[in-house]
Amino acid sequence: MIRVIADNIMSPLGLTTGENLQAILRGESQLRVRRGLFGLPEDFCGSVFDRDMVPEIADTQANDGGFSFFERLCIASAAKAVAQSGIDPAAEDVIFVISTTKGNVDAISRDLMAPEAYIGESARRIAGYFGCSNSLVTSNACISGVCAQIAGVRALLGGRFRYAVIVGADVLSRFIVSGFQSFKALSPEPCRPYDAERCGLNLGEAAGTIILERCDDSDADQSTWQFVACSNHNDANHISGPSRTGEGSYRVLRDLLAALPADRLAFVNAHGTATLYNDEMESIALDRAGLAATPVNALKGFYGHTLGAAGIIETILSMHAVDNGIVLPTRGFASQGTSHRLNVSADVRPTDRRAFFKILSGFGGSNAGIAYRKGGDR
Amino acid sequence: MNVTITPEGVKLDRAIVATGSLAEIYRAHIGDYPKFFKMDSLSKLGFLAAEFLLRDIPPEQKENAAVVLFNRSGSLVTDRNYQRTITLNDNYFPSPALFVYTLANIVTGEIAIRHKIYGETAFYILPERDDATIERVVADMLLTSSPTMVVAGWVDWLDENNYIADLKLITN
Incomplete structure (x- = not known):
């Protein structure tokens, strides 16, 4: 483990x-x-x-x-x-x-x-x-x-x-x-x-x-955060434009869901850069993966895109949110602006789930995701 | 299968199969992918090496392949070229077509696009070439991923007289 x-x-x-x-x-x-x-x-x-x-x-x-x-x-x-x-x-x-x-x-x-x-x-x-x-x-x-x-x-x-x-x-x-x-x-x-x-x-x-x-x-207890699954897929589409079908991100989500089903997720912490194309692409990928009803949040409205730090600080904040029984807010979000409707968390919401996905997408057509769960997750 | 590209030419499993500059090798052996000329040198080098490894592989076997590359210099030569375009405010012309190549992993994306590879693409930077580390990282990848095949190795561009791609196609 x-x-x-x-x-x-x-x-x-x-x-x-x-x-x-x-x-x-x-x-x-x-x-x-x-x-x-x-x-x-x-x-x-x-x-x-x-x-x-x-x-x-x-x-x-x-x-x-x-x-x-x-x-x-x-x-x-x-x-x-x-x-x-x-x-x-x-x-x-x-x-x-x-x-x-x-x-x-x-x-x-x-x-x-x-x-x-x-x-x-x-x-x-x-x-x-x-x-x-x-x-x-x-x-x-x-x-x-x-x-x-x-x-x-x-x-x-x-x-x-x-x-x-x-x-x-x-x-x-x-x-x-x-x-x-x-x-x-x-x-x-x-x-x-x-x-x-x-x-x-x-x-x-x-x-x-x-x-x-x-x-x-045997070293794990109720408070232990543990790694569950990870995935990395390319869009094979364009070096600087996201895929129109969310292909790589969808495949990442499909891999993670095989290890941790949606009903156990507190939320998906998405990339959510707030560019027209990234967020639209993620909405397609999340919907295709059957995650349209799962709470989704993005933290770029607090920090901006912190590049090499983003995947790490957003993972840490996601763990601490679950520790506190909450889904963090998506600062800057007010009304749905993607063609596929998502369950975006605008404000702090309570959750009793103890697992989450962190996903990212970027230049080079690259997409990656990682799933963590906390002890006591059913 | 192993391919090496240096200023001496292209070696496939140690036999020289092509010589000349990257552009000359492209024209003589590839020729059907004009996007090649938009790439930076690191991408051209990795792209050509991958061509020799993958061009005879059927598409269905490539869909879930992985591309895992390493080097020392990252995209530093392109970084310097980009830096030259933003030095002075009266000589300031940053271009997105150049900036995008200031990311070393773009070469893995170029290979994925060409061969319709939807598997893992990853780029690692090491302080110097270290084949034991490369082998370990590639072997450890298989602990959480099951690609149909892996294109892996070292690809580093310093200048027209100093470059090397040394890639392997690993299949079961």
Whole structure:
């Protein structure tokens, strides 16, 4: 059995999972219009770390190690989760799996040949801070955060490792924001997942860490979160446009449902970027999979799309929501705006179910999902 | 089956079957997929290598194949090309057609589209080539997934004189 033993979220809403959950329950977001940030000629609406938070985040020994902001963020988040878990991160049976889309890409704005931009080496520095020599980077665009959890699960099932420290992070830069602007993918105001008025996504910064452990079934109790199933399917359709039939996402959901039927789900935490095409595609996939009546939520209205962190922080928040017996709200959603009707949770709703799916889709036609259940789930 | 593409040419199970630049190899051996010329170099390299492995495989066997690739540089060469388009405000022309290739996993998507592969596509970045890790990640994938076949290996583009695709087609 694979179980979750610790987690952390760092975002502009707070530096612990608890602070983030409380901020969400108060309806807060740091999505704001950013003028002139990164010297960009165009404004954008995003959730960005107040750089005053940085010293606090950097309040680790990492400060002296020549680490980039991205690496310090990963280290700070992982350090909190490692401390909570009590594991020895330097032990041979620990692997760090890093989820990021662009890592230190901003370094090439200063020097095109900057060595920091090699993501595998950046991951090695992050793991090395903890004395760990095993690291792997999942680089699968927007689905990286679920892919990293899948890679962690497999590394544990394969028997060589006992603990997987799964860290996801991305920091915004001129590079990333200009690219999404060139795609005309950004909403000028806080995004509205699944809503009739949605007009694009927001970008956001965050880091998240989940620590998984391989253990005996007898180690599980009512409070244990355990991995149930995972899946990854391509649309085989287009590198930057979602499938019109939701093919890959549908196949992911079909795989997850084979392991965990819909009547046991508290909700599906969807990608819900609030672009016209993503949300429409997900509505098709969820409906095809028979999940139109299952509560669905998306958290991009609080954080924006946090890229490599998204799959990890959204999984953590989903677990803590179930721990509190609730489905988290979909900030920004007011009225159905997809051709296939979904049971979108606009506000906090109670639930007595103890399992959920986390799904993501992204560039490259990629789709991934993971299912978790809590002990006591029937 | 194993395919290697380097500046020396294409080797299929160690025998040279083609030589020349990627564009020349495409024209001589593929030729029916003009989208090839829109791809970045990493995608062209991975795409061509996959062609030699998959072109004789019937479609029904490819639908549930997996494509699992690794490298060191990610999409860094394309990242630098994109960076050159956003440096100064009076020379600022970011393009979505270039930006999309600043994601290393796009090459896996290009292969999936070409061969109608609906199985797993995944890209991993390592600090250096490490075949033991590649083999372990691919073997561990089979613990939670049952693809009909797997295209797996190393694909890294540095420049016109330094590139390598070294892919395997793993079947039962």
